[in-house]
Amino acid sequence: MTRATTFSAWLRAAMAATVSGFMMAAPAAQGFSLDVPYVPTPPEVVDRMLEVAKVGPEDFVIDLGSGDGRIAIAAVQDHNAKGSMGVDINPERIGEARVNAQRAGVADKVEFREQNLFDTDFSAATVLTMYLLPDVNLALRPKVLELAPGTRVVSHAFDMDEWEADHFERVDGRSVYMWIVPAKVEGRWQVEGPQGALELDLTQNFQEVSGTASGADGQSQPVSGKLNGASIELTVGEGDGARRYTGNVQGSSLLLSEGGADSSSWKGTRL
């Protein structure tokens, strides 16, 4: 057993103990099994999770493993999201969540689906929330990284292993992590600008970018950078001669501007 598995097994037991050890065992007898026990997020943490993700009128929030519906309901009731969805495998939780949405007067904006979160299409989320377990977060990570660049992902308590959070804070002793799904820039790009052409060969590690830039003279320089959704910052070269670019990744095109006194625009296409 790996260290992570041991930790997660311990955590599962600890969470189950918090809810008297009954809730993980009981649903199996009813024909489904939980990957995570039911432990609700305290209201102040719910509020902060939605604040950190800057939920607003343009957002559609999906909570994976929605419990009594508190996150999905707060998203539309207190943070003005245009809609939300909660998914839970336990029909009892879904029943409670629907009653809670009715009571809160937001049933027309919130949907609760009784289904397995691993079978759920959550691609409509502009904000994805979760209070799950480390191994469940990790199993979801490849699908999360396929969400539209700029989608915010907020997790109560657990991280995404080596995908470092773009924001982390503690709220009343609880950990809140937030990631912004990065665009995909890995590969070779031909970038044209007023001072000629550059070939970028980029490697991506989640939101971190590195690689090399080669000019027409065949000289190669190191590149480092960072993605914030579809926004990108790149530094070509090092020290005083370094050139800094900011811009956007739009599918197979890269639009960059170089700051400073001789501000200029550059356009990249994939090779």
Ligand SMILES: C[S@@+](CC[C@H](N)C(=O)[O-])C[C@H]1O[C@@H](n2cnc3c(N)ncnc32)[C@H](O)[C@@H]1O
């Ligand atoms: C820790 S609780 C979080 C509840 C809520 N999101 C909150 O923060 O208050 C985890 C929830 O996930 C649900 N769950 C566990 N395994 C699931 C699965 N495979 N698919 C969907 N829901 C699941 C449980 O029923 C439980 O309600």
